[in-house]
Amino acid sequence: MSFRARQRLRLAGLPTDKEIGKALCKGPDGQIAGGPVAEGHMYGVTIPVSCPPGYNPVGTWHTHPGGVVEPSPEDWEMTRKLGFRYLCVTVPETGQTQCLDARRHRK
Numbered sequence: 001m002s003f004r005a006r007q008r009l010r011l012a013g014l015p016t017d018k019e020i021g022k023a024l025c026k027g028p029d030g031q032i033a034g035g036p037v038a039e040g041h042m043y044g045v046t047i048p049v050s051c052p053p054g055y056n057p058v059g060t061w062h063t064h065p066g067g068v069v070e071p072s073p074e075d076w077e078m079t080r081k082l083g084f085r086y087l088c089v090t091v092p093e094t095g096q097t098q099c100l101d102a103r104r105h106r107k
């Protein structure tokens, strides 16, 4: 991720005392939109599978305050259970973001 993109995330003021997350939704022309943002606690967030009209959920994004940008085993389990393809994690303190493709992830 570029320095500029990191700056934008930092300016967005992501909370560092709790995880937040949202569904990633794909529109009819392939554009990506986010669902409503859910707030969780320090070690987890329940992400609502909710998308704007005409969009289908394809993944999730959430934060790991004070943590690593690597998804946890629970994150992968949730992604598989929901049949989602994309799993994105951001560390709010650094703005570091990683998006992984479940089809390419083997464990």
Ligand SMILES: [Zn+2]
Binding pocket: 062, 063, 064, 071, 072, 075, 089
């Ligand atoms: Zn996680």
